[in-house]
Amino acid sequence: xxxxxxxxxxxxxxxxxxxxxxxxxxxxxxxxxxxxxxxxxxxxxxxxxxxxxxxxxxxxxxxxxxx
Amino acid sequence: xxxxxxxxxxxxxxxxxxxxxxxxxxxxxxxxxxxxxxxxxxxxxxxxxxxxxxxxxxxxxxxxxxxxxxxxxxxxxxxxxxxxxxxxxxxxxxxxxxxxxxxxxxxxxxxxxxxxxxxxxxxxxxxxxxxxxxxxxxxxxxxxxxxxxxxxxxxxxxxxxxxxxx
Numbered sequence: 001x002x003x004x005x006x007x008x009x010x011x012x013x014x015x016x017x018x019x020x021x022x023x024x025x026x027x028x029x030x031x032x033x034x035x036x037x038x039x040x041x042x043x044x045x046x047x048x049x050x051x052x053x054x055x056x057x058x059x060x061x062x063x064x065x066x067x
Numbered sequence: 068x069x070x071x072x073x074x075x076x077x078x079x080x081x082x083x084x085x086x087x088x089x090x091x092x093x094x095x096x097x098x099x100x101x102x103x104x105x106x107x108x109x110x111x112x113x114x115x116x117x118x119x120x121x122x123x124x125x126x127x128x129x130x131x132x133x134x135x136x137x138x139x140x141x142x143x144x145x146x147x148x149x150x151x152x153x154x155x156x157x158x159x160x161x162x163x164x165x166x167x168x169x170x171x172x173x174x175x176x177x178x179x180x181x182x183x184x185x186x187x188x189x190x191x192x193x194x195x196x197x198x199x200x201x202x203x204x205x206x207x208x209x210x211x212x213x214x215x216x217x218x219x220x221x222x223x224x225x226x227x228x229x230x231x232x233x
Contacts, residue, residue: 001074001077002070002073002074002076002077002084002085002086003085003086004085004086004087004088005085005086005087005088006087006089006093007087007089007093007094007097007099009085009087010087010094013085018085021072022091023068023069023072024068024091029103030103030104031103031104031105032091032095032101032102032103032104032105032106033091033101033102033103034091034094034099034100034101034102035100035101035102040072042068042071042072042075045072045075045076046079047079050076050079050081053076053081055080055081055082056083057083058083058084058085059076059081059083059084059085060085060086060087061069061072061073061076061084061085061086061087062069062086062087062088062090062091062094063068063069063072063090063091064068064090064091064092065089065090065091065092065093
């Protein structure tokens with residue numbers, strides 16, 4: 001099961017070249033997002049889209065809040 | 068959503084998956100950088116006065132008065148060693164006392180706003196006779212002082228830029 005991290009953990013992992021994924025809609029992502037995040041809306045998350053990610057690197061996913 | 072996304076990635080074979088459960092709301096509320104079409108919309112942190120005088124809770128009222136006068140200010144924010152806000156002191160409320168602690172004359176629950184709140188919406192929230200509020204991170208760390216006049220100026224600017232009929 002994926003571990004939960006706080007924003008300090010996010011900052012630390014980003015320094016270690018982690019991939020940051022915003023799973024909100026494209027509209028929400030375009031409005032504002034965390035720097036370095038790429039947008040993979042949850043409803044599109046499948047095998048093909050996941051190929052955009054490097055399976056050997058850390059991956060951090062986030063949405064708006066505790067949804 | 069992040070829980071479902073993390074689980075989905077794990078079923079797809081990803082082995083190093085983490086959930087930032089508090090999400091972007093937490094990130095922005097901490098005053099951290101943001102990108103996007105609305106990233107440059109003025110926020111509370113952008114219009115807050117950063118150089119507001121501060122003092123410790125155990126300082127004397129006389130010392131606080133001198134600090135406020137030296138800064139040409141009207142308020143002083145009581146903070147701890149980490150700049151976490153403990154209270155707000157209004158110069159008008161100091162009276163003639165000199166030796167008592169700042170704690171005795173401070174407002175322990177000043178109005179506070181998160182740094183990412185759009186500046187144009189602030190006048191909707193500041194409805195009390197007080198004309199000042201503080202901007203703090205989600206951890207309570209002081210960012211600056213907000214004055215209602217500044218907030219209203221941004222609210223008026225936002226209103227004038229709306230298209231007709233909006």
